[in-house]
Amino acid sequence: MSDIMTPIPFEDLLDWILEEHKKYGTVFGVHKPFVADQNKKLSLFDEKIETPFGPAAGPNTQLTQNIVAAYYAGSRFFELKTVQELDGEDLPVNKPCIKADDECYNVEWSTELRVQDAFAEYVKAWFILKMISKEFGLGSPDGFMFNMSVGYDLKGIQTKKIDDFIEGLKDASQTAIFKECKETALKYIDKFEKVTKEDIEAITANICNSITLSTLHGCPPEEIEKIATYLLTEKHLNTFIKCNPTLLGYEFARKTMDEMGYDYVAFGDFHFKDDLQYEDAIPMLKRLQSLADDKKLSFGVKITNTFPVDVKQNELPGEEMYMSGRSLYPLSIALAAKLSEEFDGKLRISYSGGADYHNIKQIFEAGIWPITVATTVLKPGGYGRMVQIGELLAKSEYKPFERVDKKAVRELQTDSLTNPYHTKAVKPLPSRKMKKEVPLMDCFVAPCKEGCPIHQDITTYMKLTAEGKYEEALEVITEKNPLPFITGTICAHRCMSKCTRNFYEEPVHIRETKLEAAKGGYEAFMKKLQKPDVTEKGKAAVIGGGPAGLAAAYFLARGGKQTTIFERKDSLGGVIKHVIPKFRIPTEDIEKDIELVKAMGVEVKTNSLVTSVEEVKKMGYDTVILALGASKEGNIRLESGKTVNALAFLEEFKKKEGHVSIGKNVVVIGGGNTAMDTARAAKATDGVEHVYLVYRRTKRYMPAEEEELLLAEKDGVEFKDLLAPVKVENGVLICHKVELGDMDASGRRKPIETEEVVEIPADTVIAAVGEKTDKEFYEANRIVTNKKGCPIVDENLMTNIEQVYVAGDGLNGPATVVEAIRDGMKAAEAVLQKSVKCEQEDERNPEELYAKKGIILDANPATTESERCLVCSGVCENCVDVCPNRANVSIQVPGRKMAQVLHVDRMCNECGNCMSFCPYSSAPYKDKFTLFRTEEDMYHSENQGFVLLDKENKVFKVRLGNEIMNMIGFDRKTLVPKEIVEFIKAVYEDYVYLF
Incomplete structure (x- = not known):
């Protein structure tokens, strides 16, 4: 495996594109084409573009196939990846270099190819777009344009290498690659249905008449002006200068990031002081604008260039990286607004920096275009996202550029500060990674199902619910x-x-759909539910009637075991029934679940306190499942003063319906969901005026779910973060102020106490710091425990005592309801020695699933959650979508339901983007079955994969694990497993263009 990309010869590209499109109706894996309205075009620098957007200079314009994929999906303006004097293997680019799973970071800058190779890629792309526009009916051959990008100083730009690049793109007619492309295209004329010899002969060699200048941070203003002057006067090019968000000043940038929830994005003021200053930029831009007018050329700015931030917790290698995406949008649009006002809208602005489906139409209609995108197409859906953007922009009115609507841009900037699509939520985006490696084959899974402790068949019940089949x-x-x-x-x-x-707009509302199904189907479901026959020997006793006990009893009884629940309180339901407030869940809903369990024939004995397992066994029960919960109060260390236990308070609050005496000022210590429930309940208690929630970190690092935090805020709970409680005395909670240090092993910043004291009025202090297991009960019953007092169990949850199991919170302390259900199910399966569940098949048409990819769905009552569901178990292909270079390819293997993913080594530069979005704890570019270009490439890699050595005789080398095997033909006289042979055979017979 190597991070050195190998450009694909022009002839091979034509084979690939024409063959793939003919067989599968796709181009480089992009399923849906954008068909432009050829009568609707914008004029830009004497050229025409059918849509005013395309890929930014970056990973999506580095190779020919990237540009072709972008065009097929709707792009018509292409900002080619920046070239500079330092290139190829001499360019120090750390790998991986892209991390786009949330806001995007990168450590790349210019093309990783040699400049002459980059030039060839752009000429090849130019030729192909001219041909496929007509061949596939996508638009006019003259409906798109290329914009070159160069950097980073005048001396480098004036070198022969860069000068040849510039002049070659201005007129490529005398270059070898242009001649090769024309000759090859003419040779292929019989393979085209619509492209004629005359069309090919008419392809212009004038590829670029515009340029975008990128300069490094710290480049002096006089140097920037010299370069731009050179490009205007000597090269006669319409010119954009990239402007950095550092023009806004450190204070503005830091304040904006903090207020929008990006306070964790770390950067200092160095670049703000070292970069071009606003007071120097304005007169310079005015001089250059005047110069361009004199030369009858266009001049403008490109917003924005890179925004440098500090590396934290090793997101990417190195000490500094560049930020983009929605976190850059508020800064980019703020700079656009400021310059628009400064120039009364007369300064042309080319835009990038967080442009996506949510804002791109408004940016365009404000008079800012062309617009380039990067981060959005590095996320699932990939290039396919451009189709929707193209269709969206096609609905706008196209009119010649006159001036930027400065008022509209300022309104966009104001909106950006509060728009939920651009602001950062309280909590970071959770990791989607599973704790297992991606398999070589059949890797598609539904991450939702994998993330669910009981592996609910989510996509199946989502679909049924949407159809009204509750x-x-x-x-x-x-x-x-x-x-x-x-x-x-x-x-x-x-x-x-x-x-x-989560990578599109927001997660599918799975939980709400489950409740919808429960409410809609409960009555009919219960009517036909029949009590199972008792078919198993012996009787089972379940001690505890909370979620774990209810689940264990349900599965045992459904499996044919006579089962009894012993509950110490007067009714079942555990903490859910007796502690969690009614504003979280209605009592009648809890009772419905309890009735469902009872319908299985489960016997219930309430007011039954069990202290001895042996006594239960003497009652005739051969199996005992302990579902005791975590009932022991957690400790909070205070120098003096008392606290009230959160669960005790909540139980009293629920029993007395809020008529509890706790004073006017209440402090809740903790940051979990229980703390939120406690704080909200306290706020609803008689006589309470203020509820303060104290936590030693910030809200971002609280373990509570975001929705619970927001609900507590909405109810008026006052958050007091970065405080460490010390003592309670005289109606006051005394705390030490806390500062956040470096990240700890949990990924949270470590709290460091200071000597600064903060006092909070407190008539009552409630501690919501977690509960503990009942160590004393276990020890009294001779059940072996660990140092934390938790019972030691085997893989089936059985203790050291035969046929005595533990499930739920009593196992390792407080957990979630669904984990309790998982434990109850697992214990029941161990008792019954069989599975108590079945897997549902969710058959979907793959084309239906492909049609959903790349489509942002705004909140719309007409859209069901099932329609939003991408059914990843049917078609995942995130690694295919997000690869800028198209190095991950979907392969249909005859006889297999699921498409397979093949990694093409020569097209990969190890950017790492596929690693961000694969649901496995893997990097597909390292872990998926790989096609190598040469035997040497295979030996330079550790990937499992294969190389074709002799096409005619079907001779391959295959690496599986650490073993390399020879394979001749596709019969079974080989050590290569059958499924791998079939995979290779499919590639050889149906995807020959990959070789």
């Missing part, structure tokens, strides 16, 4: 989940944390 949906849900109302209301929804839609 009873059938509830049948699917209850195969693995006997508490649909409880989990449909208060589940921690790890499924939604793993949802691929």
Whole structure:
């Protein structure tokens, strides 16, 4: 494996494009083409563009195939990747170099190819776009334009290498690559249906008449002006100068980032002081604008150039990286607004910096164009996202540039500060990674299902619910989940944390859909539910009637085991029933789940306190499942003063319906979901005026779910973060101020106490710092525990005592409801020695799933959650979508339901973007089955994969694990496993253009 890309010869590119399109109707994996209205064009520098946007100078314009994919999807303005004197292997680019899973960071800068090779890529792309525009009916051959990008100083730009590049793109007619492309295209004329010899002969060699100048941070203003003057006067090019957000000043940038929730993005004031200053930039831009007018050329600025930030927790190698995406948008649009006002809208602005589906139409209609994008197409959907953008912009009115609407741009800037699509949520985007490596084959999974502790068949019940088949949906849900109302209301929804839609707009609302199915299907479902026959020997006792106990009893009884629940309180439901406030979940919904469990024939004995496992066994129960919960109060160390336990308070609050005496000022210590419930309940308690929530980190690092934090805020809870409680005395909680240090092993910044004291009025202090398992009970019953007092169990949750199991919070301390259900299910399966659930098949048409990719769906009552669901288990291909170079390819293998992913080594530069979006703890560019160009490439890699040595005789070398094997033909006389042979055969027979 190598990070050195090998450009594809022009002839091979034509083979690939024409063959793939003919067989599969795709081009470099892009499924849906954008077809332009050829009567609707914008004039830019005496050229025409059918859509005013395209890929920015970056990973999506580095290779021919990148540009072709972007064009097929709707781009018509191409800012070619920057070239500079330092190039190829001499360019120090750390790898991986892109991390785009949230706001985007990169450590790349200019093309990784040699300048002459980059030039060849752009000429090849120019030729191909001219031909496929007509051949595939995508638009006019004259409906797009290329814009070259150069850097970084005048001396480098004046070198022969860069000068040849500039002059070659101005007129490529005498270059070898242009002649080769024309000759090859003419040779291929019979393979085209619509392109004629005359079309090819008419392809102009004048590829670029415009240029974008990129300079390094710290470049002096006089140097920038010299370069721009040179480009205007000596090279006679329409010129854009990239402007950095550092023009806004450090204070403005820092304040904006902090207020929008990007306070964790770290940067100092160095570049703001070292870069071009605003007071120097304005007169310079005015002089250059005047010069361009004299030369009858166009001049403008490109917003924005790179925004340098500090590396934290090793996001990417090195000490500094560049930020882009939605976090850059508020700064980019602020600079656009400031310059528009400074120049009364007469300064032309080319725009990049967080442009995407959510804002691009408004940017364009404000008079700012062309617009280039990068981050959005580095996310799932990839180039396919451009189709929707193209269709969106096509609805706008196209009119010649006159001036930027400065008022509209300022309104965009103001909106950016509060628009939820651009601001940062309280909590960071959760990781979608599973704790397992990606398999070589059949890797598509539904991350939501994998993230769910009980592996709910989510896509199946989502579809049934959308169709109004609530009873059938509830049948699917209850195969693995006997508490649909409880989990449909208060589940921690790890499924939604793993949802691929997080990278589009927001996750699919899975939990709400479960509740919808439960409400809609419950009555009919219960009517036909029949008590199972007792088919198993012996009887099972479940001690505890909370979620874990209910689940264990349900699955045991459904599996044919006579089962009894012993509950110490007067009713079942555990903490959910007796502690969690009604504003979180209605009591009647909890009762419905309890009735569902009872319908399985489960016997219930309430007011039954069990202290001895042996006594239960003497009652005739051969199996005992302990679902005791975590009932022991957690400790909080204070120098003096007392605290109230959160669960005790919540239980009293619920029992007395808020009529509890706790004073006017209440402090809740903690940052989890229980702390949020406690604070909200305290706020609803008689006589309480202020509720303060104290935590030693910031809200961003609280373990509570974001929605719980926001609900607490909405209810008026006052957050007091960065405080460490010390003592309670005289109605006051005394705290030490805390500062956040470096990241710890959990990924959170370590709290460091200071000596600064903060006092908070406190009539009552409630500690919500977690509960503990009942160590004393376990020890009294001779159950072995660990140092934390938790019972030691085997993989089936059985203790050291035969047929005595532990499930739920009593196992390792407080956890989630769905984890309790998982434990109850697991214990029941161990007792019954069989699976108590079945897997549902969710068959979907792949084309239906491909049609969803890359499509942002705004909030719309007419759109069901099932329509938003991408059904990743049917088609994932995130690694295919997000690869700028198209180095991951989807392969259809005859006889296999699922498409396979093949990594093409020669097209990969190890940018690492596929690693960000693969749901496995893997990097597809290292871990997927790989096609090598040569045997030497294979030996330079550790990837599992193959190389074709002799096409005619079908001779291959295959590496699996650490073993390299020879394979001749596709019969079974080989050590290569059958499924791998079939994979290679499919590539050889149906994707020959990959070789």
